[in-house]
Amino acid sequence: MAMSMNYDTLRVRLDDDILFLQMHRPQAANAIDDTLVREIGAALHGAEGAAKVVVLEGLPEVFCNGADFNEIGARLERGAPPQDPGPLYDLWHRLATGPFVSVAHVRGRANAGGIGFVAACDVVLCDSKATFSLSELLFGVMPACVLPFLARRIGPARANMMTLMTQPIGAAQALDWGLVDGCEENSDNLLRKQLLRLRRLGADGVARYKRYAASLDDTLRHARPLALQANLEVFSDPANLAKIARYARTGKFPWEAD
Structure with a gap:
């Protein structure tokens, strides 16, 4: 059972038939x-x-900040191959199609791969200070695995806009675009x-409907397959990896001088 395991990155609670999963990597801004x-x-x-019902939450100031650049930098130093994107894509697919209602509860910042978790869930709730962004192109990469889930939720044109502009949108705009289903100051x-x-829904009915x-x-x-191929392509580019490693080491964006 989920409650019997010890987790390093999660806080897990089962309340009757509702599973609460809180991503808990405060030292890494809940990076993936x-x-x-x-x-x-x-x-x-x-x-x-x-x-x-599965409720996925983050921390009060950050839901999920996307890929762990420190881990990517460490892999580069070791000469290790790029991280396999398949398990993360499959996890989002499980949230989207599994036999439960998946609920994302977003407080604070959701960025890059964090948007994948948001877009994969059946229901998205947030507080009024939440922000949503795709920052990947700033480093020469792209949200290849996020886009199928995001376009499915808000449409290709808006997913394209978020990808190209890299600028955060606020909770009100996310609600208007359909990325978020409900927003209150006290989320x-x-x-x-x-x-x-x-809680009123029957488990069998939920599972049958999701199928x-x-x-x-x-x-x-x-x-x-297209998403995984595109992800591996951009994360195998030495120039992109150098930008990511530099940011992880210095906090400087690619256009900033040393």
Whole structure:
């Protein structure tokens, strides 16, 4: 069971049939590393059959800041190959199509791969200070694995706009675009209200509906090989890796002088 494991990057709580997963890497702004991906996957697997709702949360100031640049820099120094994007894509696909209602509760900043977690979930709630951004092109890379999920939620044109502009959008704009389904200053209260409603649903009905919904739209499965290929291409480019490693080491963006 999910509750019986010890996690390094998560805080896990099962409340009746609602599984709460809090990403908890405060020292890394909740950046995504291999351990986080593996542990969220294990928690979902461990709660299979017990949870009909999964609530994914971050920290009060940051939901998830995207890829862990320090880990990417360390891999570069070791001469290790690029991180396999497959497990993260498959995790987002599980959140999108699994036999449960997935709820993203966003407070603070959601950036880059953090948008993948947001866009993959069935329901997205946020506080009024939340921001949403795709910063990848600033470093020469792109949100290859995020885009199938984001375009599915807000449409290709707006996903394209977020990718090219790299600029954060606020909670109000995210709500208007459909990236967010509900926003209140006190998002904890908003989450409680929505969970009261979701508790009324039967687990079998939720699972049956999610299977049917996934069968109507197979774009995520078809997009997978293209997304993984594009991800590996940009994260194998030495120039891009040098920019990322420099930022991890100095905090300076590619256009800033040494």
